[in-house]
Amino acid sequence: MANSKGNNINIPEAKAALDKFKMEAASEVGVNLKEGYNGDLTSRQAGSVGGQMVKKMIEKYENDLK
Numbered sequence: 001m002a003n004s005k006g007n008n009i010n011i012p013e014a015k016a017a018l019d020k021f022k023m024e025a026a027s028e029v030g031v032n033l034k035e036g037y038n039g040d041l042t043s044r045q046a047g048s049v050g051g052q053m054v055k056k057m058i059e060k061y062e063n064d065l066k
Helices: 012-028 043-065
Strands: none
Touching: 012 043
């Protein structure tokens, strides 16, 4: 059965790196994130942050293939 508590990070050391990555992506798309809860974001803002993160991950993967 799926975990209903949301996204869990299995490697605790990765949390800080993911938070930093999220803040960088938010800054690049002009979304002002704050530490902690950001429930006041619109769906569009949250989606643009996630989309930017995916875009950067794909770019890194493609560059690593070269």
